Structure formats: structure tokens, C-alpha cells
Amino acid sequence: MSGKAPRGVRLVIALAGRRNAGKSSLINALTGQDTAIVSDTPGTTTDPVAKHYELLPLGPVTFYDTAGLDDEGELGRLRIKATKKVLFRCDVAVVVLGEEGLTDHERGLLETIREMGVPCIVAWNKADLRPEAAPLPEIPGAPVLHVSAADGQGVDRLKERIIAAVPPEYRQERLILGDLINEGDQVICVVPIDLAAPKGRLILPQVQVLREILDCDAMGTVVKEREIEAALSGLRQKPALVVTDSQVVMSVAGDVPDDVPLTTFSTLFARYKGDLDSLVEGASAIDRLQDGDTVLIGEACSHHNVADDIGRVKIPRWMSQYTGRDLNFEVYSGHDFPEDLERFALVVHCGACMLNRTEMLRRITECARRGLPVTNYGVAISKLQGVLDRVLRPFGMEESKF
Incomplete structure (x- = not known):
């Protein structure tokens, strides 16, 4: 329906x-x-x-x-x-x-x-x-x-x-991960219990990934980050793919053998809803940030601000630690997007699960027209955690090429 x-x-x-x-x-x-x-x-x-x-x-x-x-x-x-x-x-x-x-x-x-x-x-x-x-x-x-x-x-x-x-x-139907897996494959989804998710529910990207795994006649296993090693050891064959929430990507990358493909939900959505090449290229601007620069945090949906919010708290903290710079952060939620984009040094956008692809692509295009680099949560977090090359590997990409 x-x-x-x-x-x-x-x-x-x-x-x-x-x-x-x-x-x-x-x-x-x-x-x-x-x-x-x-x-x-x-x-x-x-x-x-x-x-x-x-x-x-x-x-x-x-x-x-x-x-x-x-x-x-x-x-x-x-x-x-x-x-x-x-x-x-x-x-x-x-x-x-x-x-x-x-x-x-x-x-x-x-x-x-x-x-x-x-x-x-x-x-x-x-x-x-x-x-x-x-x-x-x-x-x-x-x-x-x-x-x-x-x-x-x-x-x-x-x-x-x-x-x-x-x-x-x-x-044409766009695929989230259907081109990365085959019928009968095992896929492990690492899903921490997100405080921002309504009680009793998973967040939308996780639900959509799980549905597509089933549509591909593959087998999906859902675990929390502490259970990944037990899940891997219980499989008869290596999983075709591990998909993790970006917030625990560094610990999961340490637990998943290097020969097992690994990516994040948000990186999958960077490709599904936007343009992965542009968003990876935009992440390189993190290395060029200077004291006093302002970073725009773009949220596709409006939600109650929780104590350890990914966009409002964690990403600003990780980015400040990574760069060692005194940075300013501004948050725009829902369909609001500032008209004076020139005053920002970087846009870090959410996975855009609540936007259609047209709006996300227009935001990327508008940023490009103003000379403003743009990336998304998952790509930025993977870079800040030092595992971006690892999460790009399933797509045949390398950070160094951008």
C-alpha cells in the first residue's frame, strides 16, 4: 500500500x-x-x-x-x-x-x-x-x-x-546493498540500541537494510556490538558483509577480520540517497579546517535532543578532537537549509533517510555551486575514527583517491 x-x-x-x-x-x-x-x-x-x-x-x-x-x-x-x-x-x-x-x-x-x-x-x-x-x-x-x-x-x-x-x-529501483550480496549470503547487522530511536523500534535505515537482505533471499543476523565476535564464530562460513552503526565502527572494525567486507548503514545511505563520491571527497575537508571555522550539521528530521546525540554532541566532539581546532557547530533540522552557505567551512549531513534522493542531491549540488564541501555522518565518523578506507572497500573505493 x-x-x-x-x-x-x-x-x-x-x-x-x-x-x-x-x-x-x-x-x-x-x-x-x-x-x-x-x-x-x-x-x-x-x-x-x-x-x-x-x-x-x-x-x-x-x-x-x-x-x-x-x-x-x-x-x-x-x-x-x-x-x-x-x-x-x-x-x-x-x-x-x-x-x-x-x-x-x-x-x-x-x-x-x-x-x-x-x-x-x-x-x-x-x-x-x-x-x-x-x-x-x-x-x-x-x-x-x-x-x-x-x-x-x-x-x-x-x-x-x-x-x-x-x-x-x-x-529504476535503487539498491541499498542488494548489489553487494547474493542469494544465500550471510549478512551481519551490528545495531547498538540508539537512545534516539523510539522504544521498541529500530531506526529506519536499519529496517530498510534488513528488508532488502530478505528481498535478496540472503540471511540477516542482528547483533549488538558486544556480540559480534560470538556471531562470527557461530557461522559456518564467512559473512558476505557486515553492516554496522557508525557510532561503533571503530570497535567493530577491530572485531571483524580484515578479509570480511565491512561498511556502515550511513555509508550505504550516502550512496542510496546521495552521491558517495562527492560525500567522500567532502570528508577530506576535515583535514583543512581552521580555528574559528563553522561546520553545519544537517539533520533531515527534527527530533528531541538526547544527552549523547550523534549529530549535536558526538560528531562535534570527535571532530574537535581529531582536528585539534577550535570549531563552531550549527544545526539545521528538517527541511530547513540555510541560504547563506558561504559562511560555513563544511557541511556534515545525516544519512537522509527522511529525505527523498532529489532533495539530498539538490543539497549536494547547491553546496558544490557555492564551493562548500559536504559529507555525511557515516563517512565523516569513519574518517574521524581512522577506518574510512575499510568501510569504502565493499564499493571498490579508497579514501586516498579523493
């Missing part, structure tokens, strides 16, 4: 446009449900509204209904800012035109979307209220079609256009 797919693996499709263009009616028509509140009063949608939907053959997607980009006043400015955050992480944007057609508002929006590199479709809504001969505007790089949320005209065609606009790499 689409409702069971993790938020971070869904394609995101955002509907944007001016107030009263019919975005809410159109998202209801697309999903076949009354998800968004519909009213003739401009500005009814004040904050982005998410609707999960199964759009075949793509699978689970999230449609976002956003506030009008011609909203007014200080509150309107905040609503527009929230809309642009949704656009920043969407895979496909649908710009909805109202009865007036293409205006300066939409032209500015289309330019912003083009700069982001987001595939875009233009839907001229309320076709039932216009003469059939009304000519469609020509917009470079964006197909334009007549639709009517009221009577369903063009809605199925719009779905087809959305499916066609999704980049090919997003239509």
Missing part, C-alpha cells in the same frame, strides 16, 4: 501557481479524493498539504498542494517561502494556470523551477470555462495542456505527462 512506503523513498510532485488557480481542485481530481479544501476564496490553502497516492507504474508518490505564489503581506511571504521549500525537494513540478493564463507570476515561477533543474509541466486549469479554441501558450522546456478539475478533462493526460517527466533513474 502507498501509505506504508517511507516518506524518504516517495517521489514528490508539487502543484504550484497563483491563488485561486484551482490547485486544490486539481490535486483532488488527480488523486480521486477530496484531500485539499476547495473554495472560491483566494488563499484558502495556507500551508503545503500532502497527499499520498499510488501513481502506477511509478508506485508511491506524494502530491503537494501549495499556497498561492501571489499571496500578500508578511504572512503571505512566509507561505510563499514554505511553497518554495516544497519545490526545492520535489521531483516534478506542475505549474497550474488560472483563467488569466500565463502572467508574470508564472513566468517568475517557471524561471525559478528551471534554475533548480526540476522537470516541469504546465496545466492550464478550468478548461470547461474557456472556449475550446483558446490557444495554449508556448513555454520552452515545459509541455502545456488544457485540464479541468471540475469535469476531469485532461486529468489522465496530465498523469501521463507527470510519469513521462520523471527522470529515468528515478523509475
